[in-house]
Amino acid sequence: MKNGQRPGAGEVVLKTVGLTKRFDKIVAVDGLDVEVRAGEVLGFLGPNGSGKSTTVGMILSLIRPTSGHVELFGQDLTKRRDVIRRRVGAIIETPAFYPYLSGRDNLRALAKAAGGVSDSRIEELLSMVSLTERAGGKFKTYSLGMKQRLGIASTLLTDPALVILDEPTNGLDPAGQREVRGIIPRLATEGRAVLLASHLLNEVEQVCDRVIIIRRGKMVEQGTVGDLLSRGGHLDIEISADEVETALRTLRAVPGVEKVMADETGRRLTVLAETEGRIINKALAERGIYAAAIVPRRGTLEQIFLDLTEGSTPGEQTVDGKAERRQGREG
């Protein structure tokens, strides 16, 4: 693949192999294997201090791995350092620019450093992020949202094949967030690979094709968003309070049921199961229990994320993601 060309759809653009970073005794990243392919948006999730920024730092050669390596476009990064300059665009945490320069001049300065970027490309990007009118203003006078938008424009200066965005909607108002969320999938549609590190799980759910969740530097889950959400689904069942004990015993015996919980009112059961609702209904009916409602609930990424990174159980999180604890008995 020559410099400047877009990789073919599905081609592995970024690969980390056993990537590890130790800071003295602290293991920030521990044997991380990640692949990002052209045309996909990969969500990179993890709580604060989980190693996301350190991983991005290693991908961009800002941080030296203790062991393992990074491959960009099939080439070992240590041997082709210049690949980053032309083919990778990144915002690392809060976008940092020269405060005494205007937004436009900041892009010009970076364009000159990278080489081969025209003024018309800069204007095109300023327009794309709705900064044309304020492009002549000093960066230090920009709002956080404007800084974020300038950061996004800077990532695209060299028309990169890999875009790394770390919290790109941080500080944006809802309209700005929606705008950026519209841009991200478009980048992938144009054939780029996008690595999106974000705390906004709703955002990741909306724009990512695949998700990787890391905790303490280790990957704890990965898969397509659809797969992860299907794993986090459950059934809510409403029954009479005096039938709870029987229902719990019955449901625990149904094949495919992983966990059954009752809330404190005793009228609602939450069932984690791969079994369909009609089989649950049949099992209850055979014991003379007729549910008032059986409602399948889709899982959320937030629920799965918290399960994996905080050790909470799915039942401790409501389906709409609010931290409302069910203090019920677990069956």
Add this chain to the structure above:
Amino acid sequence: MLSLLNSELFRLVKRPMPWIMLLILAIGVALLYGALWAVLETASNANDADGLSGNLRIGATTGLGLGLVSTLATILVIIIASSMIGAEYGWGTIRTLLPRASGRMPLAIAKLVTIGLFVTILVAFGYLVSLAMSALVTSAAGLNDDLGDGFVVHSLASVGRVIYTTVPYAALSFMVALWSRSNAAGISVGLAIYLLEDLVLAIIGLAGDAVDWLPDLLLSDNVSAILALNNVEEAGFGGVNPAGGPDPWQAAGTLALWTALFLAIALVIFHRRDVTNE
């Protein structure tokens, strides 16, 4: 490397700091000549007036004017060299810039070349302002306007010597700012060494002759040995230090060794150290 140099120069030109420095230098030189001219006009002692006339005339610009330029330029260069790298860490722009660079070494070298270009412009500009002010005073006060033989060569050599003697301080402050990731630390250490080295050596000298050799190994005496040639109008690119002390060529070698040491440490740190958000 050229694209990085292009970016560094673009930012330098757009930055207010270098322009303010040029202004400070011009004002400093203008004030010096203005003040001495005023003194000359009111001097009642003929010997004082003769001494001042000798220094203010255009043929002596490499002594008086360039002497002030040397002091101011060294201070300003310490500030700009430190800022060139320290501010990148302070603003966090090092994390934005490095992924755009073809490598760490090319980026560091582009910065050092930019500092070198700025020093050259600063000293040359200061000298031109000195010449202009001296010409003005020479004309207004009716001083001797003979430039003497080899004035151009002596001017070029003198400007070159001033530039050369600022380089170790620039390298030192660059190294400290890089090591500490702090603009302020680079400036503080650079200025402290520049302004206090003589004082500290004088105090150490009180201990006796046992450490007589020490000043020859440090910066200040070697800088003085080289700059002393600016007062010798026939010195050209060579000459003997009229004030005693180290031989100018030996001094130049010592300064080169210090510069090489500072830059080597800076480049090794920059090459090896992780760039995090600390």
